[in-house]
């Protein structure tokens with residue numbers, strides 16, 4: 013659903029050559045040949061129903077002869093071929109019927125889905141006798157969990173400041189307007205409204221988890237809210253999946269003067285700033301020095317997010333600014349700052365070199381082994397490899413240098429000081445249970461410190477696994493209730509069977525991450541991919557990889 017509504021620059025570009033092709037004389041000729049063959053087949057006797065390809069061509073020839081005889085007879089009724097009696101449907105008639113049939117079926121399916129989308133079914137009401145699961149967040153982990161949990165077994169309450177799921181891999185494209193932000197955001201209710209039991213979705217920010225009391229306090233911090241202040245609710249289980257906060261390295265100027273690239277609002281802010289800088293640079297009388305500053309975008313962070321943003325920006329300059337702002341387009345500069353010796357450390361050496369070469373071609377300046385030191389309104393200060401500071405003037409500054417922890421997460425960690433000692437995030441066991449509150453709190457995704465990379469891929473897998481785990485836990489509870497009944501009634505045989513079933517159901521497998529590869533867009537309609545293959549991996553890069561990359565995202569809808 014998300015993918016279908018995405019309108020991308022690349023999609024437009026891919027569409028154009030196809031249109032060009034269909035209007036070539038060759039294409040027109042073959043189309044008219046096809047049409048004339050169809051017309052002929054419609055009036056002529058043709059091959060029998062189960063014809064072989066050679067029979068079909070023979071039938072077509074006979075058909076052509078039949079057409080000739082129709083014309084020779086001055087349009088009197090056809091007498092050639094099998095003549096008179098009940099005529100069998102010809103090949104092209106069948107094709108035509110097939111097309112009609114498929115079209116009708118597709119329209120009916122489409123109408124069914126539209127009807128379903130507009131008429132969600134009745135749901136079971138929340139049931140006080142069921143356990144309550146409170147889910148914090150509506151991102152990759154939470155949404156995947158919600159998708160897989162059977163809500164007949166629980167009351168589920170979702171609390172998130174965003175009432176939608178955001179498809180983050182396409183967020184860099186929103187910064188340059190290639191994709192409309194709303195088309196990569198799916199309302200959470202579009203998912204929960206189709207669950208068997210009502211799910212409460214509350215657009216609010218959780219401000220405190222009290223693990224001892226098993227409560228969550230939240231607040232509606234949106235622009236418009238009622239008179240209600242903070243609210244505290246109890247939970248039986250808590251799914252903690254609030255993601256991470258952008259990293260600032262404790263540099264105050266970053267939050268004050270820079271942009272992040274995590275939320276939808278961040279991407280829109282970057283876009284506005286970018287265009288503001290471009291417009292200001294165009295104002296008559298602006299000094300040369302100021303024009304160069306305004307048109308310089310500095311990105312900090314050489315991971316996939318920083319790289320993809322720099323690449324998208326360069327494409328935007330080449331494809332759009334050059335057209336609409338020719339007077340300044342060639343003065344736009346993009347600089348990518350990275351503290352490590354190279355960008356994209358999670359990719360193979362071959363792909364790193366390939367990307368660095370591509371960036372050189374695209375005139376993106378790479379400053380590796382440079383550390384961010386400070387940021388004021390107009391200048392970034394970085395520490396060079398020789399230890400000296402360098403001041404770089406900028407118009408737009410984007411911080412894409414990894415994850416920090418949200419205040420609520422730090423507070424939760426503080427409630428278990430002896431076991432929550434990881435700086436990267438919440439410590440969990442192999443069942444994604446929070447260390448210190450194993451029985452009731454599950455933590456997923458970017459807010460955790462696990463051996464898995466902080467990616468959508470692993471967050472979604474964790475969510476799916478937990479949804480299924482909840483279903484299995486409900487089954488255990490159900491079997492235990494049956495066992496208790498059987499024991500009370502003295503049903504010895506049934507007790508034994510149920511005991512075995514409980515034991516089997518209680519054997520819940522730990523979470524296992526399955527890596528399906530890493531992909532990144534590097535500009536110029538090229539992407540890179542490190543994919544697992546047999547016991548090793550393959551590294552690919554280029555335009556074909558880019559098409560596959562887009563293909564993956566265009567087809568992702570679950």
Ligand SMILES: Cc1cc2nc3c(=O)[nH]c(=O)nc-3n(C[C@H](O)[C@H](O)[C@H](O)COP(=O)(O)OP(=O)(O)OC[C@H]3O[C@@H](n4cnc5c(N)ncnc54)[C@H](O)[C@@H]3O)c2cc1C
Pocket residue numbers: 148149150151152153154171172173174176180181182183184216217218219253254255256273274275316317418420456457458459466467468469470471531
């Ligand atoms: C620009 C960009 C591109 C990316 N591209 C890729 C990619 O191509 N492939 C890939 O695998 N990964 C990618 N990632 C990483 C991926 O998006 C994250 O790893 C993933 O979002 C983590 O999922 P999560 O559920 O832990 O957190 P998120 O998806 O960030 O969800 C966190 C949720 O918690 C909510 N929340 C925040 N604070 C609170 C609070 N106090 N109370 C309640 N709710 C709260 C948020 O609103 C959000 O709904 C990208 C990330 C970014 C930023």
